[in-house]
Amino acid sequence: MTITINRLARRFADFRALDDVSLSIAPGEFVALLGPSGSGKTTLLRILAGLDFPDSGDLLQDGRDLLQVSARDRGVGLVFQHYALFRHMTVFENVAFGLRVRPRARRPSKAEIAERVDKLLKRVQLDGMAARYPAQLSGGQRQRVALARALAIEPSLLLLDEPFGALDAQVRVALRRWLRHLHEEMGLTTVFVTHDQEEALELADRVVVMNRGRIEQVGTPDEIYQQPATPFVFEFIGKSNKVPVRIHGARLQAGDQRFEADALEGLADGSAVAYVRPEHLALSTTPLENGWKATLRHVYLSGSVAHLELDVPGLGQTLEAELGGEEAQRRSLQAGMTVTVQPRHLTVFPLDGKTGEPDLARRRVVHPRYGQAALARWR
Amino acid sequence: MDAVLSLTRSRPGAGRLVPLLLIAAALGFLLLFLLLPLAAVFVEALRKGLGTYTAALVHPEAIAAIKLTLLVAAIAVPLNTVFGVAAAWAMTRFAFRGKALLGALIDLPFSVSPVVSGLIYVLLFGAQGWFGPWLLEHDIKLIFAVPGLVLATIFVTLPFVARELIPLMQSQGSDEEEAARVLGAGGWQIFFRVTLPNIKWALLYGVLLCNARAMGEFGAVSVVSGHIRGLTNTLPLHVEILYNDYNYAGAFAVASLLAFLALITLGLKTFLEWRYGSELAAKAPRGH
Amino acid sequence: MARRVLPGFGLSLGYVLTYLGLLVLLPLAALAVKASGIGLAGLWNTLSAPPVLAALKLSFGAALVSALINAAAGLLVAWVLVRYSFPGRRLFDALVDLPFALPTAVAGIALTALYAPKGWIGEWLVPLGIKVAFTPLGVLIAMIFVGFPFVVRTLQPVLESLDRDIEEAATSLGATRLQTFLRVLFPLLLPALLTGFALALARAVGEYGSVIFIAGNIPMKSEILPLVIVKQLEQFKYADAAAVGVIMLALSFVLLLAIGLLQRWSRRWAER
Numbered sequence: 001m002t003i004t005i006n007r008l009a010r011r012f013a014d015f016r017a018l019d020d021v022s023l024s025i026a027p028g029e030f031v032a033l034l035g036p037s038g039s040g041k042t043t044l045l046r047i048l049a050g051l052d053f054p055d056s057g058d059l060l061q062d063g064r065d066l067l068q069v070s071a072r073d074r075g076v077g078l079v080f081q082h083y084a085l086f087r088h089m090t091v092f093e094n095v096a097f098g099l100r101v102r103p104r105a106r107r108p109s110k111a112e113i114a115e116r117v118d119k120l121l122k123r124v125q126l127d128g129m130a131a132r133y134p135a136q137l138s139g140g141q142r143q144r145v146a147l148a149r150a151l152a153i154e155p156s157l158l159l160l161d162e163p164f165g166a167l168d169a170q171v172r173v174a175l176r177r178w179l180r181h182l183h184e185e186m187g188l189t190t191v192f193v194t195h196d197q198e199e200a201l202e203l204a205d206r207v208v209v210m211n212r213g214r215i216e217q218v219g220t221p222d223e224i225y226q227q228p229a230t231p232f233v234f235e236f237i238g239k240s241n242k243v244p245v246r247i248h249g250a251r252l253q254a255g256d257q258r259f260e261a262d263a264l265e266g267l268a269d270g271s272a273v274a275y276v277r278p279e280h281l282a283l284s285t286t287p288l289e290n291g292w293k294a295t296l297r298h299v300y301l302s303g304s305v306a307h308l309e310l311d312v313p314g315l316g317q318t319l320e321a322e323l324g325g326e327e328a329q330r331r332s333l334q335a336g337m338t339v340t341v342q343p344r345h346l347t348v349f350p351l352d353g354k355t356g357e358p359d360l361a362r363r364r365v366v367h368p369r370y371g372q373a374a375l376a377r378w379r
Numbered sequence: 380m381d382a383v384l385s386l387t388r389s390r391p392g393a394g395r396l397v398p399l400l401l402i403a404a405a406l407g408f409l410l411l412f413l414l415l416p417l418a419a420v421f422v423e424a425l426r427k428g429l430g431t432y433t434a435a436l437v438h439p440e441a442i443a444a445i446k447l448t449l450l451v452a453a454i455a456v457p458l459n460t461v462f463g464v465a466a467a468w469a470m471t472r473f474a475f476r477g478k479a480l481l482g483a484l485i486d487l488p489f490s491v492s493p494v495v496s497g498l499i500y501v502l503l504f505g506a507q508g509w510f511g512p513w514l515l516e517h518d519i520k521l522i523f524a525v526p527g528l529v530l531a532t533i534f535v536t537l538p539f540v541a542r543e544l545i546p547l548m549q550s551q552g553s554d555e556e557e558a559a560r561v562l563g564a565g566g567w568q569i570f571f572r573v574t575l576p577n578i579k580w581a582l583l584y585g586v587l588l589c590n591a592r593a594m595g596e597f598g599a600v601s602v603v604s605g606h607i608r609g610l611t612n613t614l615p616l617h618v619e620i621l622y623n624d625y626n627y628a629g630a631f632a633v634a635s636l637l638a639f640l641a642l643i644t645l646g647l648k649t650f651l652e653w654r655y656g657s658e659l660a661a662k663a664p665r666g667h
Numbered sequence: 668m669a670r671r672v673l674p675g676f677g678l679s680l681g682y683v684l685t686y687l688g689l690l691v692l693l694p695l696a697a698l699a700v701k702a703s704g705i706g707l708a709g710l711w712n713t714l715s716a717p718p719v720l721a722a723l724k725l726s727f728g729a730a731l732v733s734a735l736i737n738a739a740a741g742l743l744v745a746w747v748l749v750r751y752s753f754p755g756r757r758l759f760d761a762l763v764d765l766p767f768a769l770p771t772a773v774a775g776i777a778l779t780a781l782y783a784p785k786g787w788i789g790e791w792l793v794p795l796g797i798k799v800a801f802t803p804l805g806v807l808i809a810m811i812f813v814g815f816p817f818v819v820r821t822l823q824p825v826l827e828s829l830d831r832d833i834e835e836a837a838t839s840l841g842a843t844r845l846q847t848f849l850r851v852l853f854p855l856l857l858p859a860l861l862t863g864f865a866l867a868l869a870r871a872v873g874e875y876g877s878v879i880f881i882a883g884n885i886p887m888k889s890e891i892l893p894l895v896i897v898k899q900l901e902q903f904k905y906a907d908a909a910a911v912g913v914i915m916l917a918l919s920f921v922l923l924l925a926i927g928l929l930q931r932w933s934r935r936w937a938e939r
Contacts, residue, residue: 049561051557051672071560071672074561075563078558084554084558097559097572149562150562402751406747409762412812412815413812416769416781420776420777423780462686465678465682468675469679469680469683473673484691484692487691487919490869490923491916494893494894495893498900498908499697502909503693503697507905508697534690534691537691557672565674566674569674570675595771595773597771597875598876601897614770615771615773618776619772622776627776631780634776638769641765641768644768645764645765648761
């Protein structure tokens, strides 16, 4: 049961909700659609559910044209952002709804429906709640009712729209791990929409990062975090420092520093933009020749990590670096100290000569060479 | 409770005189302008004794008027109920061009004078109207006959149900209907199992107001009725005829029936607002 | 055009358009055509006939005054009902809707019984030299009655939605209670107040049942515009009736438009 999304486009008035989106979802996969609001992720989910239709493009399920199948007949399980539980029905009636509205020929018997609903309620740990109304449930319980209701029709594809958006932080973490187990135990194919990167990176097999109706990157959580493909992914996921640079042959000029690197071969000289993750900045309190000179403006200790705010006059900007909390304390770092900063690796996007936009096709990951002596002693 | 002194919040220095004066002025106005006329109806109705009162109500012309009023309401209210539900479904569940215009058109009968509402049907179906000659030829009488009363009543009560349902269904959104669709429900299954239970109290509320106006309408039906006693007189028209005959006791006796209907309507309306307030639409300007 | 997800679009919209077309648009078209039949000069002749002109003045004048009175009284009553709790508040709140629920003919004869020279209130007013029934004053009283609920019912939700915070903020900034009301609350209430005023005005201009009994209907003196139409119809002057009807309808449209604009205006703070 492979879902193939091919060049979908959807416009609302002047707004491009989806712009040439292609994706393939394999059976048993757990896929996250991640992006800011307005990125098109919910539109894509609604198209998968049959609640919206693209202006162009194809949607196929094992070669069958899904766009010709109405929402009613698609057999997709959908959990709405605000659950959309039927407020006048009990938990039991909500879960039974999808079975009860079937044409008589395909409708299970009453006893069978009751059995299946009971089983599902047990599965979502709501046995004993069958007679309650949605208004009498907590947010987490409602969410599980919505899930049980969607699963009752034995969907080939389970879709969830911001499934944890309306929940408290603690419930949220517990529930998402539970959902991951459920996905594996029941052998589901699941697609969920979220704007919470932590949620996407923790839960999904594959993350689809969307922005302004386009897919920026598709990859495993690790790939998305470690090898962002575009400036947007860098800025949207995790923290990063953006540094304007110039390419000179095999050297990278960044402020008053030049870094030697191999990866720049084949790139024309010119302006570029480089991204560095905070944890990829190495620091030294002893002055070093290679690296930016910086003043430590502030140390923010948050649990096990220390966030350092660095003033770099040579760049004319501040950089953010990260350090283990214990390490920071051991070094007795204090505001006002002078340090040397060395980027361990940067991702460089040369700017297009005409548009001035980062050129994604010429993206390079650069590891500057410092030589043994100059390498920052700790990071 | 300490009567008037339990003001929502009394603050030091604010004093209690101003609120007391305001409350007294407001209640005085309500009593003088609203309650007194209502009381007058019942007092005047019983002025000549219970015998005269009941005699006026069981008079054959009064009975005929009651029957006709019920008949007209029994036709107009269900038609406008179905219309209101259809209008609310179309207006709140779909996007289409000209929606704002349609909304204004649905509200239009509320802002048309009752007399003009009657007039337009006279101009359409009366002897000198567009279809007058054709109707005459086929011996069909709409104006100065029961169908005219029904048409005029439908016109003046047309917006009531739609007006209650549209804001409610707008605010409820279509998530639940979409959820039902994805779960495999058909159109009528969605309507009867999901939509209707969610709007039932607002629907009842709209029907209640629609019915009160349908039974009480005077101006529009007056224009199309022709005042044929025992044939085209609804209760309000019967009140007028008795009154113009200087049969005041009789007029007020019949009027007290209508006033009683109004009180029941107000009572049920207040009950619905109190008990199911959250399931009705926001308290926007309504009525007429 | 995107496909529609929920069923019943064609059925519901088709039904609604047919229903409105046959019951609302077609009759209104008949009115417009009939009125245009007599031409502009004819329209002018009809409207400038002294009884019609007098009725026009009375209907608009009295309606305007009644709407103004209702704006003031409605503001007072809405304020008291929302801000203060007192025994019987719910009952009084329900009473506000009485003019909506009470059939107009019933209201008409009840008001006449009260204000006739020998009526409950009339007998106290006559010695003072005030005649209400069968004078323009009677018309005004009836119009106040029918238009009263509009201002209260448009103001109430706005008043309820106002946070007490803003008043407390004004007080803490040193404003007196009167200043707080005039400078902070009143501007916030104004759109709803004007909307209620316009609704009450529209209702009063077109009102028939509750007015004709108390008005006495003396031509040139206490005859309202809708009654002019009725009398023209009784004399089979259909074109004249249509002419007056079109004027009233045009006014309805203008008021409807004004109300629509007012409601858009009143939402301008909410949208941000």
